[in-house]
Amino acid sequence: MTVSAPLNPPAHAWAAWSPCDPGCVSHATGRIPATRTLRRTAAFGRALVGALTRGERIAEPETLRSTAAGLLTALGIRLEVAGDATLSAPGATGTLVVANHISWLDIVALLAVEPVxxxxxxxxxxxxxxxxxxxxxxxxxxxxxxxxxxxxAVREMSDRLRDGQSVVVFPQGITWCAGTGGSFRRATFQAAIDAGAPVRPVALEYLQHSVPTTVAAFVGEDDFGSSLRRVLRADGLTIRVRNHRPLLPVPGKDDRRTLAARAQATVDGARRPPHS
Structure with missing residues (x-):
């Protein structure tokens, strides 16, 4: 596996960029023994094969949720959800879910909470x-x-929100090792304004035995294989998904800039950077 997290200079002035690289990544606690790592690797392989053999059925909401949860279990990762049990907020439209971005595991964790x-x-x-x-x-x-x-993309998101589908975006546009850093980009918030949809700020945090950790971060020129090996060896890894109260765009007051700022303030306020 050689898929890497990008660290190239931004393609244009508005492109997201992060200074984080694999040097930011470390275990907060000891690694598990080799025998446990081998058992996890085998379990993850079985879970992955099962996911791939489901074919198009994986698009079914409950199948997708259970598949994502099964992958986390195979990796020895505990999923902890704080706040509401779902990402979608009650209402006629879908919900624009906005979260900080740390790892490829962010996607798996959110799908394990609710298929969106x-x-x-x-x-x-x-x-x-x-x-x-x-x-x-x-x-x-x-x-x-x-x-x-x-x-x-913004128009399609707005259409999906109007149709009752919830959409997850990572407004930082790129991963940061501690989940903090980089401004929330404004463009995708326009979809919520156009659809009259609520915005759900979600704070993601990684811990090892309750200690904040960067072990799962997928940043810089890191490759997927190295990231996966670190996760397989991580002891006591937990992904905490903190679902905050939905933000409702205020007509005549909120634009995408103010809505992005409100969402980022909510997410950043719930985060504690594990290192400087």
């Missing part, structure tokens, strides 16, 4: 594990190097 539509960079479709699963589940893929695609 993802807006992801085009490269995610090529990732092992996550790519096939999200592709079959109807993920919207966006070429970050092409600004021309963005208006069409």
């Amino acid at each position: 539509v993802m807006l992801a960079k085009r490269e995610v479709g090529d990732w092992p594990v996550v790519g096939p699963m999200t592709g079959r589940a109807g993920t919207m893929f966006l070429d970050r190097a092409s600004l021309r695609q963005l208006p069409d």
Whole structure:
């Protein structure tokens, strides 16, 4: 597996960029013994084969949720959900779910909470594990190097929200090792305003035995194989998904800039960076 997290200079002035690289990544506690790592690897292999053999059925909501939860279990990861039990908020429209971005595991964790539509960079479709699963589940893929695609993506998101589908976006546009850093990009918030849909801020946090950790971060020129091996050896890894109260766009007051700022303040306020 050689799929890497990008650390190239931004393709244009508005492209997301992060200074994080694999040097930011470390275990917060000891590693598990080799025998346990081998058992996890075998369990993850079985779970992955099971996911791939489901074919188009993986797009079924409960199948997708159980598949994502099974992958986390096979990796020895505990999923902890704080706040509401679902990502979608009650109402006639879907919910725009916005979260900080740390790892490829972010996608798996959120799908294990609730099967929702993802807006992801085009490269995610090529990732092992996550790519096939999200592709079959109807993920919207966006070429970050092409600004021309963005208006069409926002319109499609707005249409899906009006149809009652909830959509997850990572407004930072790129991963950060601690989940903090980088401004929330405003464009995708326009979809919520156009659809009159609520925005659910979600704070993601990774811990090892209750200690904040960067072990699961997928940043810089890291490759998927190295990231997966670290996760397989991680002891006591928990992904905490904190679902905050939905934000409702205020007509005549909120624009995409203010809505993005409100969402980021909510997410950042719930996060504690594990290191400087």
